[in-house]
Amino acid sequence: MNLEQALSDHIASAIETLYGSNTQPVKLERTNPDFAGDYTFVVFPLLRLSKSTPEATANAIGESLKENAPIVSDFNVVKGFLNIVLNTQIYADFLKDNWNNASFGQTSIGKGKKVMVEYSSPNTNKPLHLGHVRNNLLGVSVANLYKTAGYDVVMANLVNDRGIHICKSMIAWQKFGNGETPESTGMKGDHLVGKYYVIFENALREETLPTIESALTGNWTPEGDIAQTKYAAIYGQLQQATEEKQISKLKDDIKELVRNQSPLMRETQQMLRDWEAGLPEVISLWQTMNAWVYSGFEKTYARLGVSFDQYYYESNTYKLGKDVVDEGLQSGVFYRKADGSVWIDLREDGLDEKLVLRGDGTSVYITQDIGTADLKFQQHQVDQSIYVVGNEQDYHFKVLFLIMKKLGRPFANGMHHLSYGMVDLPSGKMKSREGTVVDADDLVQEMVDEAKAKTIELGKTEGLSESELNHLYESLGLSALKFFILKVDPRKRMLFNPQESIDFQGDTGPFIQYTYARIQSILRSAGEGDWQTSEINSALLPMEIETIQTLYRYPEEVNKACNESSPAVICQYAIDLARTFNRFYNECHIMRETDPIVKNTRLKLAYHTAHTLKHALGLLGIEVVERM
RNA sequence: GACCUCGUAGCUCAGCUGGAUAGAGCAACUGCCUUCUAAGCAGUAGGUCACAGGUUCGAAUCCUGUCGGGGUCGCCA
Numbered sequence: 001m002n003l004e005q006a007l008s009d010h011i012a013s014a015i016e017t018l019y020g021s022n023t024q025p026v027k028l029e030r031t032n033p034d035f036a037g038d039y040t041f042v043v044f045p046l047l048r049l050s051k052s053t054p055e056a057t058a059n060a061i062g063e064s065l066k067e068n069a070p071i072v073s074d075f076n077v078v079k080g081f082l083n084i085v086l087n088t089q090i091y092a093d094f095l096k097d098n099w100n101n102a103s104f105g106q107t108s109i110g111k112g113k114k115v116m117v118e119y120s121s122p123n124t125n126k127p128l129h130l131g132h133v134r135n136n137l138l139g140v141s142v143a144n145l146y147k148t149a150g151y152d153v154v155m156a157n158l159v160n161d162r163g164i165h166i167c168k169s170m171i172a173w174q175k176f177g178n179g180e181t182p183e184s185t186g187m188k189g190d191h192l193v194g195k196y197y198v199i200f201e202n203a204l205r206e207e208t209l210p211t212i213e214s215a216l217t218g219n220w221t222p223e224g225d226i227a228q229t230k231y232a233a234i235y236g237q238l239q240q241a242t243e244e245k246q247i248s249k250l251k252d253d254i255k256e257l258v259r260n261q262s263p264l265m266r267e268t269q270q271m272l273r274d275w276e277a278g279l280p281e282v283i284s285l286w287q288t289m290n291a292w293v294y295s296g297f298e299k300t301y302a303r304l305g306v307s308f309d310q311y312y313y314e315s316n317t318y319k320l321g322k323d324v325v326d327e328g329l330q331s332g333v334f335y336r337k338a339d340g341s342v343w344i345d346l347r348e349d350g351l352d353e354k355l356v357l358r359g360d361g362t363s364v365y366i367t368q369d370i371g372t373a374d375l376k377f378q379q380h381q382v383d384q385s386i387y388v389v390g391n392e393q394d395y396h397f398k399v400l401f402l403i404m405k406k407l408g409r410p411f412a413n414g415m416h417h418l419s420y421g422m423v424d425l426p427s428g429k430m431k432s433r434e435g436t437v438v439d440a441d442d443l444v445q446e447m448v449d450e451a452k453a454k455t456i457e458l459g460k461t462e463g464l465s466e467s468e469l470n471h472l473y474e475s476l477g478l479s480a481l482k483f484f485i486l487k488v489d490p491r492k493r494m495l496f497n498p499q500e501s502i503d504f505q506g507d508t509g510p511f512i513q514y515t516y517a518r519i520q521s522i523l524r525s526a527g528e529g530d531w532q533t534s535e536i537n538s539a540l541l542p543m544e545i546e547t548i549q550t551l552y553r554y555p556e557e558v559n560k561a562c563n564e565s566s567p568a569v570i571c572q573y574a575i576d577l578a579r580t581f582n583r584f585y586n587e588c589h590i591m592r593e594t595d596p597i598v599k600n601t602r603l604k605l606a607y608h609t610a611h612t613l614k615h616a617l618g619l620l621g622i623e624v625v626e627r628m
Numbered sequence: 629g630a631c632c633u634c635g636u637a638g639c640u641c642a643g644c645u646g647g648a649u650a651g652a653g654c655a656a657c658u659g660c661c662u663u664c665u666a667a668g669c670a671g672u673a674g675g676u677c678a679c680a681g682g683u684u685c686g687a688a689u690c691c692u693g694u695c696g697g698g699g700u701c702g703c704c705a
Contacts, residue, residue: 032648042647044685054685080685081648123705163705314705341703350631351701358703365705394632395700421634422698429698460665476667488641491633493698495640505667506653507641514667522664572642575652582668591664606664628667 003090003552004028004039006071011041014064019049036076037083038549044080054080091548092538092601098551099604100532105615107555109562110151116376117143118156119388120306124293125165126194128300130423130438130496131390131430134485136306137621138420139388141486141567144619149562154380157308158372161290162315167271169193170285171264172200182292188441190296193289198432200264208255208262215258216251222261231257300440304478305621310380312372318363320371324407325357333406346402354399369400370407377411384414386565391419391491418565421493423485438498447502448477454504461627472625479509479622486620487571507575509622512613515578517628519610522590526603534600543584547605550580554612558619567620574616581609 008026015026024045031037043050043057050057055077062075062082074085098104119139122128128136139155146153173180173196182189214220215231216238222231231254238250259265274282301307325342328334334342334356342357356367376385387397397417404412422429423438430437452473455461461469484502488494504510540548554573561569590606593599614624 029647034649040648044647047685078648160705165705339703355703360703362703364703368705391633392699393705396705398632419633424698454667458665458667460667484640492641493634497640500639500654503640503654503667508653508667510667511653514665518665518668525664568642572652575642579652579669583670585664586660586669589664593664628665 003071003086007039007069007084007086010065010069010072011061014061014068015046015049018060018064019046031083035078035081035083036085038086039084041082041084042080043082047080058082088540088545089538091540091545091552092536094552095548095601095604095608096536099608100611102611104608105554105558105612106148106150107559107562108150109559110146110149113150113384114152114154114380114382115146115384115386116154116156116310116380116382117146117386117388118158118376119143120301120308121158121160121389122297123163123165124159124161124190124193124290125169125197126432127188127190127296128440129430129432130440130443133304133440133443133481134420134423134494135388135390136301136304137482137485138418138490138567140304140306140621141570141619142386142388142418142565144621145558145562145565145567145570148558148615148619154310154382155308156310156312156376158312158314158317160314162275162318164268164272165197166286166289167268167275168200169197170282170289171268171271172196172203173289174285176203182295188296188299189292189294190300191441193293193296200268204259204262204264207264208258211258211262212255215254220258222257227257227261300444303444303474304440312375314368317372317375318368320375321363321367321369322357322361322371324370324374325367328356328403328407331407333403344403344406346399349402351395351399351402354403356403366396366400366403369396370403373400373404373411373415374409377409382411382414384416385411386416386418388418388420391421391493393417394419416565418490420490424493424495426495426497426499438496444478444481447481448473450501451475451477451480451504451510455628464627472628475623475625476504476510476513476628479513479617480504481509482620482622483507483509483512483571486567489568490566509617509620510628512574512578512617513622513625514628515581516610516613516617516624517626518585519581519606519613520626522606523603523610525591531600531603535597536604537595537597537601540601541588543587544602544605547580547584547609550577551608551612554616561619570616570619574613574620577609577612577616581606 008028011026011028026041028039028041031040041058041061043054043061046057047054050060052060058077058080062077062084065072065084066075071087071090072084073087076083076085117139119142120132120136122132143153143155173193176199177196180192182192185192187195211220215235218235220231222228234250234253234257238247238254241247241250271282275286325334328344329336329342334344336342337359340359340361341355343353343355345353347353354366355364356370358364373385376382389397394417397419401412401415401417404415424430425436425438427436455469455473455476461472464472480502485494487507502508554577557569557573561567584605588602590599590602593602617624
């Protein structure tokens with residue numbers, strides 16, 4: 001029986017006997033730490049019913065509770081706030097029942113339900129950066145949250161392995177690569193391919209520089225009527241434009257036009273056509289370079305603790321969705337324009353018209369996503385599908401989900417976009433063109449190096465072997481990184497300052513790990529013993545009660561985190577628990593305590609805390625360390 | 629231009645389904661290691677919750693407007 005529920009019921013019946021029928025549900029809050037009490041009931045909304053002052057109403061309910069509810073030991077009233085103190089026996093009982101409950105923290109809100117979490121979804125033309133790190137860590141953690149809440153989870157990765165961006169790396173490697181391979185250079189495959197992507201962009205910039213200059217001053221004649229009209233239109237706008245933002249956008253548009261007509265880009269576009277036509281040389285090069293990238297990604301994923309049950313490749317799925325477009329045309333959800341392109345009108349839903357198939361019958365981004373959605377649900381029979389994708393695609397997913405609903409897909413209501421904010425640098429957004437990306441591999445390595453330096457500086461690890469030490473540095477470094485990222489609300493954008501290193505003190509992963517290691521040290525010296533079977537002291541001290549109360553909250557927090565798809569909830573909780581325990585640790589001795597019952601109770605409390613911290617860190621994809 | 633989103637301490641973030649005196653961490657300053665790990669604990673200082681209205685017993689939280697940051701509105705993905 002849930003404590004809060006029991007208390008609510010008691011209050012409800014107290015109100016009923018005192019004032020007659022009460023229609024409003026009883027809302028309880030945790031008592032503000034500055035006041036005495038465990039739960040607080042706010043009586044203001046009841047005044048109409050009680051026809052009395054706030055104080056009198058609160059006192060009347062309090063008296064009634066004290067008399068009739070065995071779980072209530074005392075109460076106090078401050079203005080309209082009824083602070084209820086629970087019987088400490090309840091906390092002793094809770095500890096007794098749960099201290100070595102191995103499944104404490106697992107819940108059942110997702111029992112019998114299946115969910116797919118799609119995340120990572122990298123492009124195979126360059127290595128992963130800090131933005132991907134946030135995506136991956138969120139994906140893993142959200143999947144863990146669903147698992148621990150009882151869901152059956154499929155972790156999926158939709159790899160963007162085709163398209164013009166891949167061809168750029170391929171062209172550059174063909175032209176300037178001199179047959180370089182990961183083996184010949186000793187470079188990680190994804191970094192090697194990324195290097196050629198950068199080389200391509202540089203070559204393109206150099207090649208188009210003179211043309212862009214003339215184009216920006218109106219002295220350029222693009223090839224083809226369409227391009228000429230477009231250029232004329234943009235250039236016309238540019239001359240009218242006054243706003244700085246608009247000017248730079250129009251300039252970018254012109255640059256884009258010029259680039260698209262450059263010889264290098266044409267070559268790249270031709271390669272994409274050859275790829276789609278299945279030209280063996282192109283396919284073979286594509287396979288070779290993709291393989292390099294995958295082997296690089298594998299290393300990064302492994303180090304981050306990221307894994308998948310199901311891979312989808314866009315090279316396989318990019319033609320999906322066309323059948324659905326036909327289906328939608330027949331049912332009248334979509335319509336065809338004169339040029340043969342297919343559209344959906346979403347204006348009634350506050351959105352725009354949206355293209356779902358080009359006039360030449362080829363797919364656009366959303367066509368694939370429509371098809372892939374069907375595929376996912378057919379293949380795995382999931383009840384829900386979570387897309388972990390950046391918030392720049394909010395509109396896209398709004399449209400996608402609406403389309404699936406209009407197509408009458410029963411699963412449409414189970415589709416969710418976990419829209420996370422970008423990771424910004426102090427200078428603003430990360431831009432690969434400007435070389436301001438924070439590389440994932442570099443970042444992880446820096447964190448591990450820093451963990452090593454910090455550990456050596458503290459010098460508390462004698463007796464550990466070389467490999468144990470390396471494992472420790474890895475755990476601590478990744479813990480700091482993961483916690484730093486997961487601590488903030490996924491929906492918000494966050495700032496990362498490469499100049500200031502990520503902390504190992506305060507609200508950090510290592511702080512939680514430290515608290516765990518500290519407890520392990522105590523448990524090691526306690527060993528196996530009669531403390532495990534001893535009875536529980538029910539005359540608990542305030543600090544002990546507070547720690548137990550924090551533990552008691554954990555399953556609720558897990559459910560909250562799961563419902564909100566927010567690992568940040570777990571981070572905040574873990575900080576709270578670790579801090580509370582550390583205060584308890586400072587105030588109450590464990591091994592030095594002479595009363596055996598008190599000592600044994602505290603050992604159980606420590607044990608339970610350690611288990612909960614380990615479970616919470618596990619949800620975040622962070623491992624605990626036994627010593628540090 | 630339209631729509632979405634954010635604005636809380638010097639910095640990074642909690643709190644937001646309305647409740648009491650707005651909380652942490654970092655940075656600064658003070659204390660606490662002959663007693664279970666000081667990656668810790670206790671404390672000092674730091675706030676016009678962007679601004680202006682509104683809703684009500686009560687607003688950081690809900691509504692409207694203004695200002696500021698970011699994003700989207702491609703037959704790119």
